[in-house]
Amino acid sequence: MEVKGAWGLVTGGLCAWRLPGDESGPAAARRLVRRTMSELRFDRDVIEDGELAVSETATNALRHARCAESNRPPFPPELWVWARTVPSPQLIVSVFDGARTTAPHASGAGLLDEHGKGLELVRQVTADWGSTPTRSRVDTTSVPGKTVWFALPLPRDWPGLHYRVHPGTAAYHLLLNLTRRGFEGKRSTTDDGLSVLVLPNVNVWVHRRTFCWWSTRHRYLRRPLIDLQETTELLVRHLDTAHQRSE
The missing domain is CATH 3.30.565.10 (Histidine kinase-like ATPase, C-terminal domain)
Known part of the structure; x- marks a missing residue:
């Protein structure tokens, strides 16, 4: 945002x-x-x-x-x-x-x-x-x-450092950020309130305090919800690289 x-x-x-x-x-x-x-x-x-x-x-x-x-x-x-x-x-x-x-x-x-x-x-x-x-x-x-x-x-x-972001708000703004950068995705919410962003080549789980995703087959990343912009940049790089490989 x-x-x-x-x-x-x-x-x-x-x-x-x-x-x-x-x-x-x-x-x-x-x-x-x-x-x-x-x-x-x-x-x-x-x-x-x-x-x-x-x-x-x-x-x-x-x-x-x-x-x-x-x-x-x-x-x-x-x-x-x-x-x-x-x-x-x-x-x-x-x-x-x-x-x-x-x-x-x-x-x-x-x-x-x-x-x-x-x-x-x-x-x-x-x-x-x-x-x-x-x-x-x-x-x-x-x-x-x-x-x-x-x-x-x-x-x-x-x-x-002490600010708490609502997971639903974080998921909404992350998907909005990525959509504006040219990456379409969908957001779903589980029964226990966990949000999942389904994006090309990667899913992002939005927990109570963290974003989580597999950046590679062997590397699982976590970032605090407050680090929305840093997470956006990491995912843009990931999605852009995957897009270039598929061309």
């Missing part, structure tokens, strides 16, 4: 914006991240790290906004922000672009090196970072691409 205010992240929501597809994009991303983190009462030094990291990831997205691997027109970058509690309480900031096959990497260059220092800087000022194939969120038509994301530690008194 997308929310208009930063405090919606406490209840499992997501803030998502389309960024300008020109040189003003990184500045817009910095402004949005600063405003969101300030509303959530992050310490000033963590906010500054977030601004620095999103400036670099937005610059990277702008560089790859035109998809070299297809005839699609340039796709404007998007900025997504949500919170997760697993593997640790973190704010996740993701910048989406439409160039799925262009994988970024930190070069290991020194910070004073003018070439390849951007993502190395992201690595140094954040708790974690990475790049993930996914689909766009902001447009009504989902577009394949990737995100470059980074994680920052949440404040110690983050209220979402």
Whole structure:
């Protein structure tokens, strides 16, 4: 579920914006991240790290906004922000672009090196970072691409750590998220109140406090219901991979 205010992240929501597809994009991303983190009462030094990291990831997205691997027109970058509690309480900031096959990497260059220092800087000022194939969120038509994301530690008194999500509400919003990303499914409810989402190549059980599914034949995943957005991204990746293999 997308929310208009930063405090919606406490209840499992997501803030998502389309960024300008020109040189003003990184500045817009910095402004949005600063405003969101300030509303959530992050310490000033963590906010500054977030601004620095999103400036670099937005610059990277702008560089790859035109998809070299297809005839699609340039796709404007998007900025997504949500919170997760697993593997640790973190704010996740993701910048989406439409160039799925262009994988970024930190070069290991020194910070004073003018070439390849951007993502190395992201690595140094954040708790974690990475790049993930996914689909766009902001447009009504989902577009394949990737995100470059980074994680920052949440404040110690983050209220979402104690927030309880109703399983039926969680199941509804998870299915809605996936449908908007191009994956149709059905929801059923057992006699004891357990919800099951039947999706292509995977079923997701929604228990009292967790989402559960088999990501592979030998790997069973569990995520707290409050981690709705993180669960959505994991399932989009799973479903997208299965879809590509079937083509």
